[in-house]
Amino acid sequence: MKKCPIHRLLLAALLAGTAGPATLMSSPALAQVGGIVHDPRNYAQNILTAARTLEQINNQIKQLQNQATSLLNEGRNLASLPTSSLQELQAQVDQTRQLLGEAQRIAFDVKDVQAAFNQRYKGPALSGSHAAMVANAEGRWEDSVGAFEDAMKVQAGIVGNLGTTRQSISKLVTASQSAVGALQAAQAGNQLLALQSQQLADLTAAIAAQGRAGALEAARNAAAEAEARERFRRFRKAD
Structure with missing residues (x-):
């Protein structure tokens, strides 16, 4: 087939x-x-x-x-960090500056310091009349007391800032750990650096206030010693 x-x-x-x-x-x-x-x-x-x-x-x-x-x-x-601690940091710095600006009698000013020392701590202030010497000694005592009070105020203000500082650190560290991009991470790091700068500023203020108080107390002791010598010289001369 x-x-x-x-x-x-x-x-x-x-x-x-x-x-x-x-x-x-x-x-x-x-x-x-x-x-x-x-x-x-x-x-x-x-x-x-x-x-x-x-x-x-x-x-x-x-x-x-x-x-x-x-x-x-x-x-x-490119996303920006949704949180910012700038206002809190500026407020803390402003508060510390205000406390320093409220310094009693002798302010943190070169001209003011020079004028006060010329008036109460050296030269004619230590060799004037008995009444003038007494008045200058009382003025120096008030300078020292005021300086120590100012130092304690600054220290109290800085201690008061610690609570806000702790909250800022916690907020910024959390923001840094949850950053979704390079910009957010950089901004969180910058704010942490700003917080550190604010703490250094507070530390500088505390050291300055404490140093001012110590310097005025040392100057008062030196002036009192010089005044005592002048009084002894006058006593011997009177004899």
């Missing part, structure tokens, strides 16, 4: 599709089914082209995803 022509064409197409590259190149097989010509070599080329096109599309999708991720990261890096 003879095979029909359609069976022969299908068999030829199957053999052509399974043939090796050399067979395809040397003698490309053509099949015609229902009036449509099938070229296995052209079909394989189309498949390869479609695969390459799909790969290019996948690569473009990955590039777009990477660009989107990069933009999101840039957005996070």
Whole structure:
């Protein structure tokens, strides 16, 4: 029994599709089914082209995803820190400066210090009349008492700042640990540095106030010693 022509064409197409590259190149097989010509070599080329096109599309999708991720990261890096301790720090510094500005009798001013020392601590102040010497001695005592009181006020103000400082540290450390970008982390670090500067300013104020009190007390003792010598000289002269 003879095979029909359609069976022969299908068999030829199957053999052509399974043939090796050399067979395809040397003698490309053509099949015609229902009036449509099938070229296995052209079909394989189309498949390869479609695969390459799909790969290019996948690569473009990955590039777009990477660009989107990069933009999101840039957005996070540009995000500003939602918290700020600047006002609290400025208020603490202003309070300390106010306490220093309220210094009694001899202020933290070079001209004021010079005038007070010329008036009560040296020269004619130690060799005037008995009444003037008594008045100057009382003035020096009041300078020392006022300076020690000022130092204690400054110290009390700085101690009072510790509670606010602790809250600021906690808030800034939390903000730094939860920073979502480089800008937020940098801003948190800058505010921590500002807080440290404020603490150094408080420490400087305390040292200055304490040093002022100590210096005035030392000056009072020196003036009292000089005044005592003058009184002794006058006593011997009277004899």
